[in-house]
Amino acid sequence: MSVDQSDITKVALLARLKIDEADVPQYVENLSNILGLVEQMSEVDTDNVVPMAHPLDAAQRLRADEVTEVDQRERFQALAPQIESGLYLVPKVIE
């Protein structure tokens, strides 16, 4: 399985990663090699195998619907690059 430059551009868009134009050929090579390694999987017959999502096949644990966390907005927002009046600031989305 190999990928081409347009695949890299598309995946970078999906992943929200800015990739320099000059680095695209390197990504083509690396991803093609990695997917080549991964390709070995296709040789295995897995028709009747149940997928394993958790090593111990544990199911999601449920808890009572109770408030357990306290509001720490100021503390967490102290880490934010840009805030104002308790809001996270981003470039204008809607005109």
Next chain:
Amino acid sequence: MTAMHTKTIAQLSAALHSGEVSSVELTTLFLERIKQHNPALNCFITMTEAQALAAAAAADQRLKAGDAAPLTGVPIAHKDIFCTAGVKTTCASKMLDNFIAPYESTCTAKFVEAGAVMLGKTNMDEFAMGSSNETSYYGAVKNPWDLERVPGGSSGGSVSAVAARLAPAATGTDTGGSIRQPAALCGLTGLKPTYGRVSRFGMIAFASSLDQAGPITYSAEDAALLMNVMAGFDERDSTSVDCEVPDYSANLDNSIEGLKIGLPKEYFDDGLDDRVARVIDAAVKEYEALGAVVKEISLPNTALAVPTYYVVAPAECSTNLSRFDGVRFGHRCDDPQDLFDLYTRSRGEGFGAEVKRRIMVGTYVLSAGYYDAYYLKAQKIRRLISDDFRAAFETVDVIMGPTAPTTAFKLGEKADDPVTMYLSDIYTISVNMAGLPAASIPAGFADGLPVGLQLIGNYFDESRLLNVAHKYQQATDWHLQVPAAFK
């Protein structure tokens, strides 16, 4: 204070409890050693000197008051993947270079509660993605046995620090071998517990279905002391397993007469360096001398572990790392033109090359139309790998083999070729795929470089692994060797 820096945790704990040494004295000694040697090794990202000395003074009070636990006053280093409240927590990424964790991980909180003293945060591969500690934003870490070689990864800073006796123990995390492979390459004991045994709360996520924290120490006896603190159910980790935690120190001295050891023939194939193979053979003979019974077994799907891992781990990493958006915390680009530009440039600038590569692979395999062919297929093969182990444990108690196919390689040797680098984890990855516990213990040297013996146990059988490791360490002294420059 003679050679306190080369003592095990068990010895340091005894010295602290008897009053032979104070925690402030010990902490000062290790802080001085870090200052002296870190410039050459680059194993610490952050030193927490003031905090360490305050914690040491408090530990000394506890020791005087007779209110001390085994690790009270013992200095320890934490991998910089654990959130430590009020302390910079970077995961060795530019993305988190400015991140002061607002809360404490469960794992490190348990060490605080036990009275252990944090010396600092250790270097690692960026977001734990790497096998050589060369992907860190803060630069490569050096192997104390040979400064031109890698310490292994991703817990490279932790092993380098412990091997150089800059800390008597450290925490690490293991997603595909990140505790065991570096422990092997630096001549230390490292344990990856059963998935779900140690809480992942506050441990920055890489691949959530594989990540597990564990101890890096000189001896199995020390690993047991750390496990007694780290292990246990945590309701804040949805994959934490609620089952009884044994006293890991209790069974260390059990006889291993009649222990059934399985050697997977797939772990002794052409890819294994002959010099490493000879050391492993000698270690297995030592076990036979100790009364164990050895037989060959087969784990037929071993070769599929690396390909499967490079679907599961990148898929989960691309999902986990989507939280880094330049909005709530972490790196943000200058002057974003619009929201798309904010996301893409913040992430493009904040992540390093290997992290971006894995996000790209993960995004590709999860993209529309590919899920069944990649992620679902990988989950099915994961079951086959796991079933191999289940079948093996029907007939043997412990599985043994090499931890890594070679000794520590040269810095830069594999840095340009991701696939070659990935194959250095060939013997460790299947354990994570199955969720089993496994340890690496020092088994000797090949051309002056340490070789690790891997011990794989059944689910929640960490006690037995530590027992089996301890018996070997009673009969040998590979685990007590110190690199010449750091004695």
